[in-house]
Structures are given as structure tokens and as C-alpha cells.
Amino acid sequence: MFRKKIGLAAQVISASSKFQKGVAYIPRVNRSTLLIKQLPSSRYLGKPAPELVSDILDQIFELLTQPSDDDILYSLQAYPNLFNCMLVNKKWSQSAVKILYRHPWRLHRLYTLRTTDLAYDRCKLVRLYLTMLDRDQRRVLLEQGINLPAPEHTQMFKYATYLRCLDYGVMLESVWTIYSQSHYTDVPCETVKLVIRALLKLFSVQAGSLTWLRFAPMSFSSDEMYCEMLEDNEFNALLRPVEHLVLEANLGGCKKLFKIFAANFRNVRNLELTDLPRSRKWIGDSSIKYHTDFTTVIESQHHLQSLTLKECSGYLSAIIAAIQSQSHTICHLKFIDCDFLGCEPWIGLAKCRKLVSIEFIGCINISGSMVAPLIDAGLTRLKKVVVLYRIDQKSCKELLNLASLYPSI
Template sequence: MLRKKRIKEFSHLLPQLNIEPSQRPTLVSDVLEEIFSLVAETDSRSSVFYYYDHAALKNLYACALVNRQWCASAVRILWRRPFSPIHNGGHKLITTYLRGLDVEERRDLKLKRIKLPTVSPIPMFNYPSFIRHLDYGEMLYAVEVWSTTLPRRRPNTVISVMRVLLRLFLHNSGPLSSLKLASLGEDYHDEKVMILAEPEIRSLITSVRTLSLDGFDCNQHGLLVRLPDLCKNVEYLHLRGWYGNKQNEEDTTIDNNTTNISGTTSSQKDAAAISLRRLIKAQKSLISLDMIDCKAYLGHIISALDTQSISLRKMKFRLVDFKDCGPWDGLATCHKLTNLEFWLCKGITQKMIKPLINGTFPELEEVKMLQYGKGCEEFNTWINNMNGTTNKEEILEDSDDVDFFSQEDPDL
């Protein structure tokens, strides 16, 4: 009451503006979406594939309950990243999407004896038009869970529904902005991921700017081989959990004159290394490369960086084992680097870093390092010289600190 009284007392001092009701400024949808994006997308770095956390989801749900306009804007943000390990009801999203199928798509699925949810209630929004970021593994898992709710599950149910939904996304939303592909386990064979390479669907991923590859198993090498031809506009590339086949010798058993080799074969390892190299070389303008917990293919990956020497700005290595990597000639050609980071890496030798030490990096702002023990002395000296300090790197003596470090960074 006191505040209203004060406003009334001094209202005569305010300028008198004759504004028609139709001309009064309002928060249009675009402005609301921008505000909600700042509320939900706490990590504003476009170079990172991430999920909304519980706090972000709670805030967006609260915004959606204010009024109709706020609801429409909040829903657009919520459904940009529909599939997430945080969500327990991913299969319910599948039901919502399937309700938006046209008559022809529904008929095709019914001909395959796949029971679909009823059209009613009609969705309030065109949800497929909002998707921009896709975790393919989480989507595939959601379809798998949804298929278990059917009275009778057909052998082709998952692949058929995945194909229909991906077409639905492409026709309503257009190409994706970011894509995450991960090792899906023994039950997810190449056939289930090769859907992305089909002619009527591959346009969905051709314009992806952020690509995250969390390791591939032997059942998924077909898509990895095709990626260099499908994704050529990647600006931010994340590689995580690439171990190669170092355990092959331990996994080889002989039984009744039959050799059973589990794990990745030598030919598959070579194919993976070549495909990763081709993927980097195929990019038109790679800006950032982030490697996490990788132990294989380092030589192939780093040697391919010479093709990105003009565009590459950021390199980050975390928990990377450089053993048997070879000289970093490709990295040394990237003269436009502005950020270079090494977090808890090992296996770095004087032979590897020699090209880097002899290279010139006029735009390099800082080299960050967190390591165990003393590491390579020449590398430490080079880092100190680049940073203009005498002891810039941080040293950890106890390996137990990895757990704390991993908690600080959600990507680890």
C-alpha cells in the first residue's frame, strides 16, 4: 500500500505518454524464448552437448504454468532436447510424437502390425518441430522401452518406429544442430544406427555443428565409416572413451579348433582409426576438438589436424593416454590456436612435443595443465614460457584426486 501511495504522489512528475493499447510494448515470444534459454541452458557454450539438469527443468515447468504465452515459449525450450538420461519417462515422449503422425505414416506402421496410440488427445503443440539436439542412444532406448508396452512386439518394431520418428523430425524441424552417438552395447547392432545414413533421413544430420562420439563398439562401425561423408559441417567435435582393442589378446580363446575373438578385431580397429582421421579431414571449418578418456587412435587423430590448421581454435585433452602416439606434427600446424589444455594426461614424451615446441602460436592465450608428478620436463618448460610464468602447471601427487576432479566437470 505504501508503495502504491508513493507512486500516486509522484505520478504527476512522470511524462504523460499517449500510447494506444495496441502499441504497448509486450514480451514477444522471441524475447521470452531468449530469457528462458538463459534460465535453462546454464552452460551457454554451444560447443558442448549437454542436458537440462533438474533445476533447469523445474524452472521451465514453472514458467510454463504462468500463462499461455509463457507456456508456448517454455515448451519450445523444453522440447529442444527431448531425450536425456535424466528423464525417466522417455517412452512417454514417443507416444506424444506418434500422435503427431500423418495418416500415411500411421497406415504404414499399422500395415507392419505395430499398434499405435490413439490420435486423441490431439497434441497442443507441434512437438517434432522443436527438436534441435538429439542423443541418438537415449532416443533408441526410449523407443525400446515404449515397444515393451505393446501387446505384441514385432521384430521390426524398433527400427520401423525409429525410421518414422526421424523422418518426422526432419520434415517438421529440419536439420539438427547437435548430435550425440555412443556405444550402445551388444543388443544394438549396426542396423539400428545405420538408419541415420539412409537417403531419406541423412539430411537430418548433414548440418550438425556439434558432434559427440562416445566410443563405438564392433557392431556400429558401419555408421562410423559413413560419418565423414554425412557430417562435413562440424565445428565442435567431442571424442570420448576410445580405447581400441588393447584387450584383444586377453579376450581370445580357443575351443575345439575354433578361434573365438571377442572385442574389436584388428581390421575393425584400423577401420575406426581411418574413419576418425577421415572425419576430421572432411570438416570444412573445425573450431574445437575435445578428447576425454581416450587411449587409442591418437596418432591418426592428431596427424589429421593439419587440414584444420586455419580454423582450429581450441584443443582440450582430458584423461588421455598418449602412449605410442608419435610426434604431434598435425597439432603444431594449428597456428591459430587460442586455447590448449591438458588435464590429467599421461604418456607425453619429448619426441611427441618436439614439433609443438618448434611451432609458433601467436594467438595462443594460455596453456593449461593439470598433471601427476613432474611429467615431461621440456613440456613443462614450454608451457611456462608460453604462459610467461615460472611454474604455471598444477601437480597432483595422489591419484584419488581424480574422483574430485571428475565431480567438478560434468563431462568426466
């Protein structure tokens, strides 16, 4: 017994000798003696993991859309990704639906050639919105003999509240398809107008305002259907905030429509004009060059930053002169499949001191005299000049030399 006490005292003395000033002593522990119940417990042990906050989910799902630099439209892969996210749980579904139905009309254009995804076609989308009409709107339409889908009393989401981007041409074509047997039959225009008006009123009340709007005419539609919405002051709050405007200009009554566009949309940041009407005798006619109606859409803007022209010819002198009115704000210009035959030197472009990028894709008939003012301007903020020709197109040496000054792009 005495020897046992001496042994214990020796161990204590040897252990105490290891303590030094400023040095912590950690005794050895036999791991085999540790039990699982001795491990520190977590409050999430045996419970489901904590859920992500809705705001974080929204930001993650925004990354799935992968929009391009100059377009707010979603990529092709974004829609199936978001549809899959809707199937996880209720919170994920709420965040995914909010983004999907921000631009629902994009589905028709993405899935036109994919028969497996026709369940999300444009007509079903219109019918979904028609189920959300209030009692008074439904009564007015039913009194006119218009058949409406039955309202859903247990609807999970208010889809109309998420709308921020509207393709007016696709919506008009969808309504026309629903209430007509064929595009070539004479459908009562009043029926289409009443339904379109009801949908726009629904969007005005629930969505509030739009940020993206596209006008593209149908081969069987009339300009009267486009003017119906724009001339009504009831929808001003819905349209005035639009910042991204796309106009496909092969419209019959261009003069009236473009004047309405200029009066209604003044806060556009990104403007795209496609297929401007061609004049038969535009060469050498100054009245056509400088007094066109659609240039008022450019000149009426307060802070236009980006302009894209597609398949334009004959009016480029007038357009470039109109761009000069936006010289204090314009930063990005893009010309796609444009014909510059007979165009005057680009003095209007040379005066845009805030230009950051200019792109010429598939353009023809560009001469050195046109490019000369742009070369001599010495634009200090210009960082990107892209020139792409097709194989059968003749290139402009002066324009290629300008693009060679920016080899890093």
C-alpha cells in the same frame, strides 16, 4: 474595499518584479489544495501491465539455459526454471516450450538419479512424438501390429517442430524399452526399425534440420540400427546441417559406421570422439597408426573448429596427423583421460596456426619429445593452455612449462 484593492495591486507588483529576462517564474502552490483527480492520468492506470514481446521472452529464457562455452547443452538448473515459466501464462508457455523441446533428450540424462522428475522420462517423450504421426504413418505401423498411443486432437504445441538436438542412442533405447519386456529378450528388430523410421520422418517433415547429434551405442543394440538412418537418403536434409557431432566409438562395426559418418557429416564445427577402440598391437605398427577408419571423420570436415577426445589411446598419432588436415580452421583442442603411450611428436598440432586453446585433463604418458614441436612452433594466437593431472599421475615438466607461459588463464 479600497484598501483591499491596494493590497492586491501590491502583490501583483511584487510578483512582477521577480520576473527577469531569461528566468522562469514558478509560483508557489499549496499542496494541500491538490486533489487526486488533478494528477495526470496514465493509459495503463487500472489496467494490466503491457506484456513482453515474444522475441524478448525468448532471449530472457535463453539466459536461463546457461550453456557452457564449448557445449550447447543446457545446465541442470535450466529445466526446472523453464518448467516453472511454462505455468505463468500462455505466452510464457509458448516461449519456454520452444526452448525445452529443442533438446528434450537431455532430460533423461539429467534426471536419471532424481526420482521426483521421472515424469519427464524418455519413454513418455517417445510416446508424445508418436501421437503426432500423420494418418499414413500410423496406418503403416498399425498394419504391422505395432501398438501406438492415441493421437491428441487438442494438442497445444507441435513439439516436433522445435527439435534441433537429437540423442539417437537414447531415442533408440527408449523405443526398444517401450516395445520389449526386457533388454535381454530377442525383440524383433523390424519393429524397432519401423518406429525409428517413423520418428525420423516426423522430424524431417516438421523440424527440418538438426544442429546437434549424438551416437552412443547400447549394450544390446546392433550397428545395423545406426546404419539404417544414415544410409537412407530420405533423411539427408535432417542430418547434413549438423554442426555439433558426438560419437561414442565403442561400436562393433566401426569400419562401416565411421565411413558413413564421414560421408554424411561434412559441416561439423564441434566434434567429440569418446572411447575410441583400442588395438592390441598398435605400438610400432604404422599401418594401424596412419590408416584408421575413424580419422576420416576428422579429415572430411570443411571447417572443423573444436575437437574433443575422451578416453582415447593407441590411435593418437593417427588422430594428430588427421588434425593437421584441419590446420586452417581448428581453434580449440581438448584431451580428456587420454593415454599418449607410444605417440609420436605432435608435429600435426604445431602446424595448427589458428589454435587458441589446448587442454589436457587427466592425460598420461606425455613425454618431452611429444611436446617439443608445439613449444618450438611459436603459435601467436595461442592464449590458453590448461594442464590438469590427477594425484596418482606423473606430470610432464615440458608441458607444465608451456602452460606456465599463460599465467593469466
